Amino acid sequence: MALRDEEQRQLAEIERRLAEDDPRLAQRLAKLSPLGLPRAALAVAAMLASFVIGLAVIAVGAELASVVLGIIGIVLAVVVPTALIWRLWLRKLK
Known part of the structure; x- marks a missing residue:
């Protein structure tokens, strides 16, 4: 409007x-973010999405017996959310 x-x-x-x-x-x-959502809420949504997608990729990798897909899924489910948490924590220290 x-x-x-x-x-x-x-x-x-x-x-x-x-x-x-x-x-x-x-x-x-x-x-402030253009969507009007706090940065922390966007980060939590990104972490959750990364975790869920990572788990799905791990499941597909296990079904196909693909080590590469398993590693990609682990990175998405563990490394990406951890990196986002680390980044938020470092920003809070500033």
């Missing part, structure tokens, strides 16, 4: 005043 010109002008004015009054808050709000 598009905003009317007057509403867009009002929002731009509110944004300008916010940036003047509290620049730190304005900077934090500018870093």
